[in-house]
Amino acid sequence: MKKIKILFTAILIVLFTAARADEGMWLPLLLEKLNEKQMKSLGMKISASDIYNINKGSLKDAIVSFGGFCTGEVISSQGLVLTNHHCGFDAIQNHSTLEHNYIRDGFWSRNNGEELPNAGLFVTFIVRIEDVSTQALAGVSSSMSESERQSQIDKNLNQLKTTVKKESYQDSFVRGFFEGNQYYLFVTETYKDVRLVGAPPSAIGNFGKDTDNWSWPRHTGDFSMFRIYCGKDGKPADYSPDNVPFTPKKSLSISLDGVKEGDFTMVFGFPGRTTEYLPSPAVDQIMRVNDPAKISIRDKALGVIDGFMRKDEQIKIQYAAKYAGIQNAFKKWQGEVLGLNRTDGVGKKKTYETEFQKRVDADPKWKAVYGSLLSDLSALYKEFEPYALHRDYFNEIVGRIEIFGVYTQLNKLATIREKNGPEAFQKALPAAKGALSDFYKEYSPVVDRKLFEVLMKKFVEDQDPKFLDAGFLAKAKSYNGDYAKFAAEIYDSSALDESARILTGLDKDADLFIQLFRVDPAVKLYTQLAGAFNSTVVKKLNELQSKINQLQRTYMQAQMDVMKERKFYPDANSTLRVAYGNVKGYKARDAVEYTYYTYLDGVMEKYKPGDYEFDVPEKLRTLYANKDYGQYGAAGKMPVCFIAANHTTGGNSGSPALDAYGNLVGLNFDRVWEGTMSDINYDPSICRNIMVDIRYVLFIIDKYAGATRLVKEMKLVHPRKK
Ligand code: ARG
Numbered sequence: 236m237k238k239i240k241i242l243f244t245a246i247l248i249v250l251f252t253a254a255r256a257d258e259g260m261w262l263p264l265l266l267e268k269l270n271e272k273q274m275k276s277l278g279m280k281i282s283a284s285d286i287y288n289i290n291k292g293s294l295k296d297a298i299v300s301f302g303g304f305c306t307g308e309v310i311s312s313q314g315l316v317l318t319n320h321h322c323g324f325d326a327i328q329n330h331s332t333l334e335h336n337y338i339r340d341g342f343w344s345r346n347n348g349e350e351l352p353n354a355g356l357f358v359t360f361i362v363r364i365e366d367v368s369t370q371a372l373a374g375v376s377s378s379m380s381e382s383e384r385q386s387q388i389d390k391n392l393n394q395l396k397t398t399v400k401k402e403s404y405q406d407s408f409v410r411g412f413f414e415g416n417q418y419y420l421f422v423t424e425t426y427k428d429v430r431l432v433g434a435p436p437s438a439i440g441n442f443g444k445d446t447d448n449w450s451w452p453r454h455t456g457d458f459s460m461f462r463i464y465c466g467k468d469g470k471p472a473d474y475s476p477d478n479v480p481f482t483p484k485k486s487l488s489i490s491l492d493g494v495k496e497g498d499f500t501m502v503f504g505f506p507g508r509t510t511e512y513l514p515s516p517a518v519d520q521i522m523r524v525n526d527p528a529k530i531s532i533r534d535k536a537l538g539v540i541d542g543f544m545r546k547d548e549q550i551k552i553q554y555a556a557k558y559a560g561i562q563n564a565f566k567k568w569q570g571e572v573l574g575l576n577r578t579d580g581v582g583k584k585k586t587y588e589t590e591f592q593k594r595v596d597a598d599p600k601w602k603a604v605y606g607s608l609l610s611d612l613s614a615l616y617k618e619f620e621p622y623a624l625h626r627d628y629f630n631e632i633v634g635r636i637e638i639f640g641v642y643t644q645l646n647k648l649a650t651i652r653e654k655n656g657p658e659a660f661q662k663a664l665p666a667a668k669g670a671l672s673d674f675y676k677e678y679s680p681v682v683d684r685k686l687f688e689v690l691m692k693k694f695v696e697d698q699d700p701k702f703l704d705a706g707f708l709a710k711a712k713s714y715n716g717d718y719a720k721f722a723a724e725i726y727d728s729s730a731l732d733e734s735a736r737i738l739t740g741l742d743k744d745a746d747l748f749i750q751l752f753r754v755d756p757a758v759k760l761y762t763q764l765a766g767a768f769n770s771t772v773v774k775k776l777n778e779l780q781s782k783i784n785q786l787q788r789t790y791m792q793a794q795m796d797v798m799k800e801r802k803f804y805p806d807a808n809s810t811l812r813v814a815y816g817n818v819k820g821y822k823a824r825d826a827v828e829y830t831y832y833t834y835l836d837g838v839m840e841k842y843k844p845g846d847y848e849f850d851v852p853e854k855l856r857t858l859y860a861n862k863d864y865g866q867y868g869a870a871g872k873m874p875v876c877f878i879a880a881n882h883t884t885g886g887n888s889g890s891p892a893l894d895a896y897g898n899l900v901g902l903n904f905d906r907v908w909e910g911t912m913s914d915i916n917y918d919p920s921i922c923r924n925i926m927v928d929i930r931y932v933l934f935i936i937d938k939y940a941g942a943t944r945l946v947k948e949m950k951l952v953h954p955r956k957k
Pocket residue numbers: 321441444445448449559560562563885888904905906
C-alpha cells in the first residue's frame with residue numbers, strides 16, 4: 236500500500252511539474268523571473284531582456300495586435316506587417332468583386348501607391364506593461380459582493396488612469412489576470428492606417444480549406460501582408476493619402492535556415508481566451524452538453540450556407556468569411572471533445588482535485604477557507620447547466636438568423652429617436668446607415684430565409700418548452716412542422732431583409748419608418764424570443780455566473796497557495812504573451828505518429844484539379860516541376876509547414892514563430908486536431924501549434940507572385956552559418 240502511495244505521489248509530481256514544461260502563455264515582463272532559465276535550457280540563445288525591454292528596442296516592439304483579433308509582426312523598416320491569410324481575409328474580401336476577385340486570384344500591389352486602405356482596421360503595439368494589482372485591489376475585501384467589489388475596482392482604476400505616464404497619442408488599459416486576483420496595466424500605441432499590400436490566392440493561402448483546417452499534416456500558405464502608415468511626424472494618424480510608411484522601433488530579422496527537430500521556438504502574440512483552471516465538472520459539462528449542442532446547430536447552419544455558396548459565385552464571395560468563421564469553431568469543438576476524451580481530461584482534473592483536496596484538508600488554516608470550494612463549484616455548475624444550454628441555443632440560433640441582426644441595429648436607432656428626439660436621431664443616422672449597408676453587402680435574403688426555416692425547427696423541437704415564450708410556441712406549432720411556411724410568413728411580410736426598403740425608408744420619413752419598424756413581423760417575433768430569453772434565462776445565468784466567478788477566483792488563489800510546486804500562468808485574455816517549446820512531431824493515436832515538417836511534395840500529393848479545396852495554381856505546379864525554389868528551398872525541397880510544442884490559442888494566428896536567436900522562422904496559424912483541447916486542458920503529449928515556414932512565405936512572395944520589391948525590404952539572415 237505504502238509503495239503504491241509513493242509511486243502515486245511520484246506520478247503526481249511528474250504530472251504537475253515536469254510534464255508541463257511546454258505549457259503556458261507567459262507575461263513578457265515576467266519572463267526573466269519565471270522562464271528565462273527554462274527557455275535557455277530548451278535552447279534559447281538570447282535573454283529575456285531581448286524579448287521584452289522598456290528601455291531599448293526589443294522583440295516586443297515588432298509585435299502588434301492585428302485588429303484586436305489576430306497577431307501581426309513588423310518585418311521591415313518601412314512598416315511591413317505579416318499576418319495570416321485568414322486574419323487579413325476580411326480586408327481581402329472587402330476589396331474583392333466579381334471582376335477583381337482577390338479571394339480567388341490573390342492581390343499584389345506593385346508599389347506603395349497601390350496598397351489598399353482598410354477602414355476600421357488597426358494595429359496596436361504594447362509600449363509597456365506594469366503590475367498594478369495593489370492599486371487596483373485597494374480597499375477590496377473578501378466580504379464584498381461581486382458588484383461591490385467591481386465598483387471598488389472600477390473606482391480604483393479610474394483613479395489610476397489619471398496618473399498613468401504616457402504620451403498624448405498613446406492609450407492605456409488595465410486587465411484582470413488569474414480570475415481577477417491580479418491586475419496589469421498596458422500602455423499602447425494604435426495605428427489606424429493599415430493597408431493591404433499582398434495576399435496569395437486562396438488556393439495557397441487557404442489550401443485544404445475546411446477539410447485540412449485544425450489538422451496535421453498541413454500544407455497551407457496562410458499569410459497576407461499589410462503596411463502601417465502614419466502621419467509625417469511618425470505618430471498615429473487616421474487614414475490620409477498623405478500618410479507615410481511607419482518606421483518601427485524594431486523589425487524582425489528573417490532566418491532562411493529553418494528549424495530541425497528539437498530546436499527551440501517561441502511564439503509571441505495575443506492569445507484570446509483560455510480556461511485552464513476550470514474544475515472537472517465544468518470541463519465535463521463542456522464536453523457532454525455545450526460543445527455537442529453547438530456542433531449540432533452549426534452543422535445545420537453550415538449545410539444551408541454551403542449549399543448556396545457552391546452554386547452561386549456572388550453568395551460565395553458574400554458569405555466566405557462568415558462561413559469560415561462558423562466552420563472554424565464548429566470543427567474546433569469536435570476536436571476539443573475528441574482530445575479531452577482521448578487524454579482523459581476530466582479524469583486528470585479529478586486526480587489533481589483529489590490531491591488538492593487532500594492538501595487542503597490536511598491544513599486547518601486552508602481547510603477553513605478552501606475546504607468546500609470544489610463541492611460548492613460542482614453544485615453551482617450543476618445548477619448552471621440547463622441555463623447555459625439554452626444560452627447556447629439562443630446565441631447559435633437567434634444570433635445566427637440575420638434578420639434579427641437587422642433588428643438589433645435598427646432598434647438602437649429607433650430607441651434614440653423615441654428617447655432622445657429627432658435631433659439625436661439625425662446625428663446617429665449616418666453611422667447607422669453605414670453599418671447597415673456594410674451588413675447588407677454580405678447578406679442574402681434567400682440564405683437567411685432558409686437558415687430561419689432549418690434553425691427555428693431545432694430551436695423549437697430540441698428545447699425544454701419552459702424556456703420558450705408560450706405565444707411563440709403556440710404559433711410555431713400551428714405550422715405543423717412546416718417551418719418553410721413559418722419562414723415564408725415572416726420573410727414575405729417583413730421589410731428587414733430588403734436592403735433598399737430599409738435604407739431609403741430611413742432617409743424619407745423617419746417617424747413613419749419607426750412606426751412601421753415597431754410592428755414589423757420579424758421585430759415582433761424577435762421581441763417575443765428575446766423577452767422570454769431575458770426573463771427565464773439571462774437573469775438566472777448572470778446571477779449564477781457571478782457566484783461562479785467569485786468561486787473561480789478563490790479556487791485560482793487556492794491552487795496557487797496549495798499546489799506550490801506548480802508554476803502558474805494566467806489564462807489568455809487577448810494580452811501579449813510568450814509561449815515556447817521545441818519543434819517535434821507527435822503520436823496522434825494508436826500506431827499513428829506524425830513527423831514535424833511538410834513539403835511542397837505534400838501539396839502535390841493532395842492536388843485535385845478543379846477541386847474546391849485542393850486545386851493548385853498552375854504557376855505553383857510549374858515551379859514545383861522545375862524545382863525552382865531560389866534561395867528558399869532546402870536540400871532540393873520546398874518546406875511548407877512545421878509543428879512545435881508552443882501553447883497557443885485563437886488570437887495567436889499571425890504570431891511570429893521565432894528561433895533561438897529571435898529570428899522569424901514561421902508564422903503561427905493553427906493547432907493539430909487532437910490537441911485543440913489545449914484551451915481547456917493542455918496536454919504536452921499531443922498539443923502542437925502549426926506554423927507556415929517563413930521560407931514558403933518568401934518563396935510565394937518572390938518566386939510565385941514576383942513581388943520581389945517586398946523581399947528587398949526585409950532583412951534575411953543565416954543563423955546556422957554563424
Ligand atoms: N483553425 C485556424 C484558427 O482557428 C484557422 C482558421 C482559418 N481557416 C479556415 N479554413 N477556416 O483560426
